[in-house]
Amino acid sequence: MCRKGMLILAVVAILISVIGVYGYIKAEDKIPDNALARVNDSYILEDVHARYVERQVKRLQQTYNLDFTGEEHKEQLLNLKRQILEQLIRNEILLQTAFEYGIEITDEEVQAEIDKIKASYPDDETFKKVLEQVKYTLEDLRNDIIIQKSYEKLAERLGQDLTVTEEEMMEYYEKNIRRFTEEEQVRASHILVETKEEALEILDKINNGEDFADLARKYSNCPSSDRGGDLGFFGRGRMVYEFEKAAFSTEVGEITGPVETEFGWHIIKVTDKKEAIVHPYEEVKEEIYETLLIKKKNNAAVALLRQKWEEADIEYYVDYAKPQEITDSNNN
Numbered sequence: 001m002c003r004k005g006m007l008i009l010a011v012v013a014i015l016i017s018v019i020g021v022y023g024y025i026k027a028e029d030k031i032p033d034n035a036l037a038r039v040n041d042s043y044i045l046e047d048v049h050a051r052y053v054e055r056q057v058k059r060l061q062q063t064y065n066l067d068f069t070g071e072e073h074k075e076q077l078l079n080l081k082r083q084i085l086e087q088l089i090r091n092e093i094l095l096q097t098a099f100e101y102g103i104e105i106t107d108e109e110v111q112a113e114i115d116k117i118k119a120s121y122p123d124d125e126t127f128k129k130v131l132e133q134v135k136y137t138l139e140d141l142r143n144d145i146i147i148q149k150s151y152e153k154l155a156e157r158l159g160q161d162l163t164v165t166e167e168e169m170m171e172y173y174e175k176n177i178r179r180f181t182e183e184e185q186v187r188a189s190h191i192l193v194e195t196k197e198e199a200l201e202i203l204d205k206i207n208n209g210e211d212f213a214d215l216a217r218k219y220s221n222c223p224s225s226d227r228g229g230d231l232g233f234f235g236r237g238r239m240v241y242e243f244e245k246a247a248f249s250t251e252v253g254e255i256t257g258p259v260e261t262e263f264g265w266h267i268i269k270v271t272d273k274k275e276a277i278v279h280p281y282e283e284v285k286e287e288i289y290e291t292l293l294i295k296k297k298n299n300a301a302v303a304l305l306r307q308k309w310e311e312a313d314i315e316y317y318v319d320y321a322k323p324q325e326i327t328d329s330n331n332n
């Protein structure tokens with residue numbers, strides 16, 4: 001597949017708007033003229049599918065400058081349609097499974113989630129503008145929440161009797177020890193200038209008793225000058241090599257330089273250091289338990305939905321979505 005084609009499939013997995021209960025109608029004796037597929041006793045309709053295809057096409061065009069017009073891009077557009085139809089089918093299977101397990105998402109729950117999202121914006125007008133910019137309606141958001149909450153409740157229901165053993169937690173700790181390790185860090189301030197001569201002149205001022213922070217505010221070309229040159233704490237690999245080497249090899253309270261990097265000449269003052277710390281198992285045991293339990297719950301939900309997918313009575317009414325062309329990409 002061409003690079004653009006692979007990009008489309010990857011982007012759809014990330015950007016696709018989750019489509020909820022409003023994308024389906026219950027099956028009747030007569031197949032609706034605009035039905036694309038039947039999933040057990042529900043139909044997926046063409047107008048809903050087309051709306052989401054149009055939205056994704058616009059997003060891909062705006063974000064990646066992809067062109068879907070012309071005969072040469074016909075296969076790319078078909079791939080996009082297949083991906084969206086597959087997601088519609090998976091969402092419907094999830095909703096049917098949740099209903100089977102007696103799971104209900106109330107209007108109050110949906111509204112509470114919307115209110116949480118709104119609270120992260122200055123006002124309602126900003127919130128609405130952001131939705132418009134990403135081609136996302138309030139109804140889409142509601143459907144997204146319904147799908148997400150249905151999955152979460154299903155995973156919780158399936159995980160009621162699951163537990164995590166001490167052996168599993170210890171094994172996870174040993175295999176992921178870096179996750180529980182705080183790296184060695186240094187806190188430094190610096191003064192950045194363009195030439196070595198400037199740096200030496202400032203260094204003389206420091207050696208003659210002038211305040212480092214005041215000189216940083218006056219002479220430094222770095223945005224950190226507003227903070228007296230303070231860069232905060234940083235670990236290895238965060239700064240350019242020459243700067244990092246000088247900072248980590250300098251004792252707290254000492255000043256070194258001038259040090260040349262690609263950005264210019266630095267005078268560096270080390271103000272604090274933190275040694276590397278490995279958090280003991282007992283300290284992170286509870287965190288590990290929650291991590292592994294969530295993983296088990298998700299695995300149980302994914303396994304059940306995969307089984308429901310395999311058992312589902314799915315009938316396709318469009319040529320581009322034959323059963324053998326539908327992949328298992330979203331079961332991960």
